[in-house]
Every structure is written in structure tokens, then in C-alpha cells.
Amino acid sequence: MALSREPAPINAADDPAVRPSREEILETIISNAAEAAHRRVTPRSVDWSGVSPARVASIFAALAERSLAPPRDLVDALLVAGHAVPTDCARDLQQRALNDLNRGAVAPTLIAGDLSRLAEHEHMRPEVAGAIVDRLMSLGADDEACSLGLALWPSMPQALSPVRAKLASHLASLSPLQIRLAGFSTTEMLAADLGPAFGGAGRNAHISQAEFGGALTTLLKPDAEADVHIVLLDFDSLAARDWRLHPTALHSRLVEQADNLSSALSTFASRSTSPLLINSIPIPSAPTAGLLDSRHHSGLRHAVHLINARLFAASEKSGNIIAVDADRALVDIPSSRHHDPKLWFYGRIAYSADASRAIASAFAQTWALLTRGPAKVLALDFDNTLWGGTYGEDGIERLACGEDYPGNAFQAFQQECLRLKRQGFLLVALSKNDPDAITVFERHPGMILKPSDFAATAINWQSKPQNIRQIASELNLGLDSFIFIDDSPHEREAMRRLVPEVAVAELPTDPARRPNWIRELTRTWPIRLTDEDERRTEMYAAERQNRALKNSAASVEEYLRGLQQRLTVSHVAPEAVVRVAQMQQRTNQFNLTTRRLSDADIAAYLDHPERGLALLGRVADKFGDHGIAITATVSFEGSNAAIETFLMSCRVIGREVEKAFLGSLLLVLAQRGIARVTAQFISTKKNGMVRNFYRENGFSFIGGDDSASSWAFDLSTQSVPRSEFVAAILEA
Amino acid sequence: MIAQQSDLSYPLLATIFEDVFQHTDLLTTATSKDDVSRWDSLQHIALVRAIETTFDIDLSLDEMMEMRTVGDIEAVLQRHGI
Numbered sequence: 001m002a003l004s005r006e007p008a009p010i011n012a013a014d015d016p017a018v019r020p021s022r023e024e025i026l027e028t029i030i031s032n033a034a035e036a037a038h039r040r041v042t043p044r045s046v047d048w049s050g051v052s053p054a055r056v057a058s059i060f061a062a063l064a065e066r067s068l069a070p071p072r073d074l075v076d077a078l079l080v081a082g083h084a085v086p087t088d089c090a091r092d093l094q095q096r097a098l099n100d101l102n103r104g105a106v107a108p109t110l111i112a113g114d115l116s117r118l119a120e121h122e123h124m125r126p127e128v129a130g131a132i133v134d135r136l137m138s139l140g141a142d143d144e145a146c147s148l149g150l151a152l153w154p155s156m157p158q159a160l161s162p163v164r165a166k167l168a169s170h171l172a173s174l175s176p177l178q179i180r181l182a183g184f185s186t187t188e189m190l191a192a193d194l195g196p197a198f199g200g201a202g203r204n205a206h207i208s209q210a211e212f213g214g215a216l217t218t219l220l221k222p223d224a225e226a227d228v229h230i231v232l233l234d235f236d237s238l239a240a241r242d243w244r245l246h247p248t249a250l251h252s253r254l255v256e257q258a259d260n261l262s263s264a265l266s267t268f269a270s271r272s273t274s275p276l277l278i279n280s281i282p283i284p285s286a287p288t289a290g291l292l293d294s295r296h297h298s299g300l301r302h303a304v305h306l307i308n309a310r311l312f313a314a315s316e317k318s319g320n321i322i323a324v325d326a327d328r329a330l331v332d333i334p335s336s337r338h339h340d341p342k343l344w345f346y347g348r349i350a351y352s353a354d355a356s357r358a359i360a361s362a363f364a365q366t367w368a369l370l371t372r373g374p375a376k377v378l379a380l381d382f383d384n385t386l387w388g389g390t391y392g393e394d395g396i397e398r399l400a401c402g403e404d405y406p407g408n409a410f411q412a413f414q415q416e417c418l419r420l421k422r423q424g425f426l427l428v429a430l431s432k433n434d435p436d437a438i439t440v441f442e443r444h445p446g447m448i449l450k451p452s453d454f455a456a457t458a459i460n461w462q463s464k465p466q467n468i469r470q471i472a473s474e475l476n477l478g479l480d481s482f483i484f485i486d487d488s489p490h491e492r493e494a495m496r497r498l499v500p501e502v503a504v505a506e507l508p509t510d511p512a513r514r515p516n517w518i519r520e521l522t523r524t525w526p527i528r529l530t531d532e533d534e535r536r537t538e539m540y541a542a543e544r545q546n547r548a549l550k551n552s553a554a555s556v557e558e559y560l561r562g563l564q565q566r567l568t569v570s571h572v573a574p575e576a577v578v579r580v581a582q583m584q585q586r587t588n589q590f591n592l593t594t595r596r597l598s599d600a601d602i603a604a605y606l607d608h609p610e611r612g613l614a615l616l617g618r619v620a621d622k623f624g625d626h627g628i629a630i631t632a633t634v635s636f637e638g639s640n641a642a643i644e645t646f647l648m649s650c651r652v653i654g655r656e657v658e659k660a661f662l663g664s665l666l667l668v669l670a671q672r673g674i675a676r677v678t679a680q681f682i683s684t685k686k687n688g689m690v691r692n693f694y695r696e697n698g699f700s701f702i703g704g705d706d707s708a709s710s711w712a713f714d715l716s717t718q719s720v721p722r723s724e725f726v727a728a729i730l731e732a
Numbered sequence: 733m734i735a736q737q738s739d740l741s742y743p744l745l746a747t748i749f750e751d752v753f754q755h756t757d758l759l760t761t762a763t764s765k766d767d768v769s770r771w772d773s774l775q776h777i778a779l780v781r782a783i784e785t786t787f788d789i790d791l792s793l794d795e796m797m798e799m800r801t802v803g804d805i806e807a808v809l810q811r812h813g814i
Contacts, residue, residue, distance in 0.1 A: 161751050164751070164754065165754075188774050189774070189777060192774070192778075341793070342791065342792060342793035342796055343777060345793055346777075346793055346796060346797070347773065347777070349777070353777070353778075353781040
């Protein structure tokens with residue numbers, strides 16, 4: 001039972017004789033419902049569950065008679081107690097959902113779409129949320145109840161109470177994730193919070209904790225069994241200051257401690273390839289140098305900045321060390337509540353219960369972003385999304401997008417879209433309009449976006465689900481990398497139902513709230529940024545022109561010849577490691593083994609040239625530079641070599657780049673004296689297109705089945721594949 | 733209901749104990765750490781947190797250490813004017 005459902009005790013009067021019974025109180029309230037509603041009095045502490053449906057109906061009848069809308073609190077209280085209310089009285093999403101459940105009007109599965117919206121909803125009221133979870137449970141929809149409870153848990157832990165009993169079996173049904181947890185302070189409370197946090201991200205966390213204060217030793221001796229390491233950092237345990245020391249000694253000690261941390265992190269990066277999540281230290285609320293706290297060396301903020309700067313630098317240097325920004329994680333909790341002194345002095349617990357939950361959620365969220373990767377495409381509606389008004393009806397001069405409200409809000413939103421484009425997103429126009437609507441971006445003076453900012457457009461009267469599928473195949477991107485942004489709830493609903501892979505974001509109705517809203521949209525957050533991200537739209541634009549040429553060229557051969565493609569093959573240099581690792585994470589379709597090597601994995605090839613090599617290929621053609629588009633890693637074993645990963649960005653697909661690259665790779669291996677090369681194909685849901693890649697390029701089949709097959713190439717007898725359409729330049 | 737058989741002045745505590753310790757047995761003011769299997773020092777923190785949020789109060793370290801039985805908790809709540 002949710003805490004909030006228990007009625008608060010009614011204060012006992014001194015003399016029991018004059019104390020009205022619960023029933024009498026309730027009777028008074030019900031018979032005066034209209035007056036109470038009028039005066040905005042809602043007796044929340046009343047236990048409405050025992051009231052008969054007829055009495056509840058009479059409340060609404062009394063209100064209707066006086067043309068009074070029932071107050072939200074009253075409707076909440078009745079719904080939470082399990083009553084059904086007239087449908088027009090349930091006014092927001094959460095009331096409607098709970099009302100439907102109370103009426104038994106829907107099977108829980110039917111409201112799956114609503115559940116995901118509830119889970120994302122910012123203004124869930126804890127009592128209502130708890131009741132929805134509770135009702136789902138009693139309808140037997142355990143998994144839905146658990147998922148919703150877990151999704152709501154970061155902001156309202158009580159939503160998980162109704163499902164406590166079933167949670168363990170729900171979590172057990174998720175795929176396990178081995179977490180090694182270490183800290184400088186006590187980690188038990190965080191360990192308890194990581195379960196629900198990772199459960200919300202769809203994984204069953206198996207947590208092994210290092211001994212108390214074992215953070216540094218864990219960093220130096222990574223756990224090979226762990227999928228992910230988590231380190232809880234706090235200031236006092238790492239670098240509590242001893243004021244008996246001379247100020248200079250104090251400062252050098254702080255620097256020394258920051259160095260210890262930073263070198264332990266580098267050691268970890270050199271010894272483990274699994275990701276390490278470590279939180280930064282939140283800005284402290286209690287200063288040690290008053291108003292000078294940020295700038296004087298005795299200031300606590302000053303010291304915290306110093307350690308955080310080291311931490312962020314270490315994270316910048318090593319791809320598998322992810323610094324989780326604690327100030328970001330704790331943004332909704334007042335800074336004075338980040339730390340709970342009694343927990344600190346009771347058990348060396350560095351963060352308050354609320355902060356611990358928020359940090360656990362941030363770890364899980366970061367991990368989810370890291371493994372799933374951020375979305376890649378923003379599919380944007382035009383009317384009332386990118387500008388105010390309807391182009392077809394209002395005409396261009398009446399569209400709101402400019403210096404004054406509400407145009408300035410739309411302008412600010414366009415700025416955010418452009419910002420995301422600079423961070424590597426592709427913008428796609430998805431608008432029900434005549435095709436000339438795209439010209440608004442040139443003709444209207446207030447527009448921030450230009451037509452060329454869109455990597456693809458579908459401006460027509462076809463359905464948006466149909467359009468988005470078409471664009472996904474045009475751009476060679478999975479639908480799960482799209483975020484759909486549209487002001488129309490109907491379009492969003494249609495997208496949710498017809499193309500469930502697409503992430504449908506609940507755009508706020510108030511345009512003023514949208515710029516900040518999109519900044520907070522987690523799926524748009526980058527994990528790290530490279531130059532390639534900034535140029536992605538241009539690369540895709542070149543790809544579109546290519547398509548145009550392809551359509552006009554009489555034959556594919558003619559087209560390919562006309563492209564004048566150049567492939568430059570070289571060893572992965574240190575500065576390209578991040579980009580190559582990013583490709584390893586993002587590439588799903590043209591990926592032979594989908595092994596997802598990390599930065600550290602790639603860097604290992606650079607450090608140990610005797611063990612193997614990592615190659616990359618840059619592609620350019622007459623339309624532009626496509627950047628690094630293909631990569632492979634190979635390991636050596638005597639005179640044999642095995643291709644461990646081989647993957648290519650789909651923006652250069654169908655042009656024999658892969659053939660030319662494979663040829664260059666084999667040449668490099670031949671030059672090193674390799675006689676025989678083996679390779680593998682490992683089947684996934686998405687890589688069907690490369691099933692026959694090795695066969696088509698002269699490899700012979702040596703074993704395996706549909707799910708995984710092995711191939712071999714004999715360099716001493718076979719000649720390497722080459723493409724007549726790609727000029728390969730070997731810099732390796 | 734539990735409240736009918738027990739001597740609790742704060743029936744909400746029964747819900748809290750169910751939530752924090754999965755303790756469904758009868759809760760009385762005499763119920764102590766020894767009677768509740770999961771009431772260890774770590775779960776004690778969860779208990780303190782549940783009490784703090786439910787009754788909207790801040791407890792001190794002394795109060796936290798003082799709460800060894802349900803009766804102790806009730807005494808603390810009373811002192812906070814709950």
C-alpha cells in the first residue's frame with residue numbers, strides 16, 4: 001500500500017463524547033460537497049474508499065447542479081481511493097489513466113502508449129502515480145506496474161512501494177549487468193539505489209561492492225568480470241582538509257590527492273576496457289571561505305573545482321572513463337540537501353538519501369546513453385512546432401517567428417535545433433504541407449534554420465509514419481535513432497502506434513517552455529563530441545546529391561565511375577581513436593561482427609603493433625569529403641591474421657568502398673608477411689546486408705551456420721579484391 | 733486493520749514498516765530491532781528517511797540513534813509536535 005493512501009489520523013478531541021465519528025465527518029463532507037468545492041476545501045485526509053459509488057455520484061451531481069467543476073484535489077482523492085469518476089471530470093493524463101483503470105474500462109496492455117507517456121510525465125502527482133501502479137498490480141499487469149514504478153522511482157520512490165513484492169522477479173527477467181561498485185565513503189546506500197535505477201534502464205544490476213574506501217585500489221585492480229565499474233566520489237573522503245597544516249602544505253596536499261585520483265584513473269584506462277562511471281563532486285553548499293569560496297585557495301568550491309577539473313581531464317583523455325556531472329544529476333535537489341550530516345557522522349555516508357537516488361539514476365542514465373548511443377535524427381514538424389501559425393492557412397507573413405512573443409520562443413527553439421545539428425544530429429523536415437513550405441526558411445526574415453540545414457525533407461500530405469520510414473531508408477538509418485517532434489497529439493499518437501521504434505517526445509504545449517525542454521531531453525545528450533559530428537549534415541547532403549546523380553546516371557557503373565571516389569587507408573592515429581570507437585558503437589548495419597570496441601580497445605592496437613592493427617579509411621568524391629567512413633581491426637598470430645571487426649558507415653554504401661578497403665587491408669597484411677587471413681560474420685537483427693560479404697570478396701567458407709560463420713583468405717595464392725570505381729591510397 | 737489491534741498512536745508507522753522492512757506482523761510500541769529481521773543499521777537509514785519524508789521533519793543524529801523500538805519512534809514524533 002502506498003504511504004500516501006493511509007488517511008492521516010484525525011486529531012482526537014479531549015472528550016470522546018463530543019468527538020464526531022469518522023462516518024459523521026464523512027457524511028457532513030459529502031452532503032456539503034458543493035459548498036466545499038466552491039470554497040476550495042478538499043478533505044484529503046478522509047478515507048474515501050469506504051464510500052459507496054452512489055454517494056460519490058451524488059457529489060458530482062451536486063457540483064454539476066451548481067455548475068462547479070470538481071477541484072483537482074477532490075478528483076485525485078476519489079480516484080486514489082479507487083472510485084470511478086465521470087469521464088469529463090478526469091481532466092489530465094494521469095487522472096484519465098487512473099479513472100480508466102478504476103472503471104476496468106481498459107486492459108492494461110491497451111494503455112501501453114499511455115504508460116510510456118506517464119513515465120515521462122514531469123508533473124505526476126505522487127498519490128495518483130502510486131495508485132496507478134497499485135491498480136496495474138491488482139489487474140495482474142505486474143510487468144507494466146513494475147516498469148512504471150521503476151520509471152517514476154527517481155522522482156517519487158514511493159511509486160515503487162506497491163510493487164515491492166514483485167520487483168525481484170521483474171528484475172530477474174531483465175538481462176543481468178555486473179556492476180563493480182567502489183567508493184571513498186560508504187557505498188551501501190548507493191548500492192541499494194542502483195538496483196531500481198538500472199532496472200529503470202532495463203537491466204538487472206548485480207552489484208559487487210569493494211571494501212570500504214576501496215576506490216583507488218579498485219581503479220588500480222579492475223574487476224575483469226564486471227560489465228561496468230562505478231566509483232562514488234565525494235570531497236571529504238578524498239581530500240578532507242587538515243587545517244593544522246600550513247596553507248601551502250594544505251594546497252600541495254590537495255593537488256597530490258587530485259593527482260592520485262587522476263593517475264589511478266589513467267591506470268584503470270590502461271588495464272580495463274569496460275566503462276568506468278565516476279561522479280564529479282557537487283558544488284558544496286557550506287563554504288570554507290565565505291564569499292571568496294570560489295576564488296581563494298582555502299575555499300571549498302575552489303578545491304572542488306580543482307578535483308573536478310582533473311576528473312574531467314582524465315575522462316577527456318580516456319574513452320572508457322565517463323565522468324558523470326553531479327551538479328547536473330542533483331539539479332532538482334537544493335544544494336543544502338545534497339549532504340545529510342547525520343548520515344555522514346553515523347556511517348560515513350557522503351550523500352543524503354535523495355542525492356544518492358539522484359546519483360544512482362544519473363549513473364544508470366549515463367550507462368544507457370553510453371550503450372544505446374544518443375539518437376541521431378530530429379524529425380521536425382513545421383506548423384506550430386518550428387514557427388507559430390499554419391503556413392497553408394495563415395500565409396507566410398502571419399507566421400510567428402521573430403523578435404517578439406510568441407515568435408521569439410519559436411526562434412529560440414530553432415536555435416536549439418541548430419545547436420543539436422552542430423552536435424551531430426541530422427534535422428529532418430516532416431510536415432503536412434505543400435512542398436513549397438520549405439521556402440519559408442528562406443523567405444521569412446525571422447527564421448534561424450535554413451533549408452540546407454535539413455538533411456532530408458518529407459513535405460507532403462502523406463502520413464508521417466509512412467514518410468519517416470521512407471526517410472529512414474533514404475538516410476540508411478535505423479528508425480530507433482529518430483526522435484519525432486510534433487505539436488499535434490494526434491500525430492504523436494499515430495507515430496507511437498504505427499512506428500513504435502521512433503522515440504516520440506512530449507513537446508510542451510507552451511512554446512515558451514520548449515527551448516529548455518529540449519535541452520533536458522536526455523536522448524539528445526552527447527556522450528562525447530568530435531569534428532565529424534559537426535559536419536554530419538554536410539556529409540549526408542553530399543550523399544543526397546549522390547543519390548540524385550545515381551538516379552540520373554544510366555547505369556550504376558556509370559554513376560560509380562562519375563563519382564571519382566578516393567579512399568585513403570591509414571593506421572588509426574591517436575587523434576582518430578575517439579571517432580573510430582564512436583563508429584564501433586554506432587554502426588549496426590554494415591558491421592560484420594558488431595563487437596563494439598571501446599576507445600581503450602582501439603588504443604590497445606596502437607600501443608601493441610606486434611599484436612595487431614587498426615585501420616581506417618577516409619572517403620572523398622567529387623561532391624565532398626565523407627570523412628572517416630570505414631574501419632577494421634586485425635589481430636596477428638604468427639603468419640596468420642584474424643579480422644576481428646570490420647564496419648562501415650552506411651552513408652557510403654553501395655559504392656564498392658568496402659571492397660576497396662578490404663583489398664587495401666589484405667595488401668597491408670601481405671606486406672607484413674601474413675599468409676592466411678581468417679574472418680567472421682556474426683549475425684544480428686540489423687546486419688543482414690553483409691551476410692555474404694566475405695563470400696563475394698573471394699573468401700572461402702570454413703565453418704559455421706546462419707548465426708555465425710568463419711571465412712578464410714589465402715594471401716599466398718589468392719589475389720586481393722579491388723574496385724575499379726575507387727582509387728585506394730595506402731598510407732599504412 | 734492493524735490499527736485496531738495495536739496500540740500505535742501513529743498508524744502510519746505500520747505502513748512505513750511494511751514498506752521499509754516488509755514487516756507485515758502486528759506492530760506495537762514494544763516492537764524493537766530484535767523483532768524485525770531486516771532492521772539492521774543500513775535499513776535503519778531507510779527507515780529514518782521514510783519517517784522524515786512521511787512526517788516532513790528533520791531528525792538529528794541523536795534521535796536517529798535513539799530509535800530502537802517503535803515506542804522510541806513515537807516518542808520522537810511526539811517531540812516534533814506530530
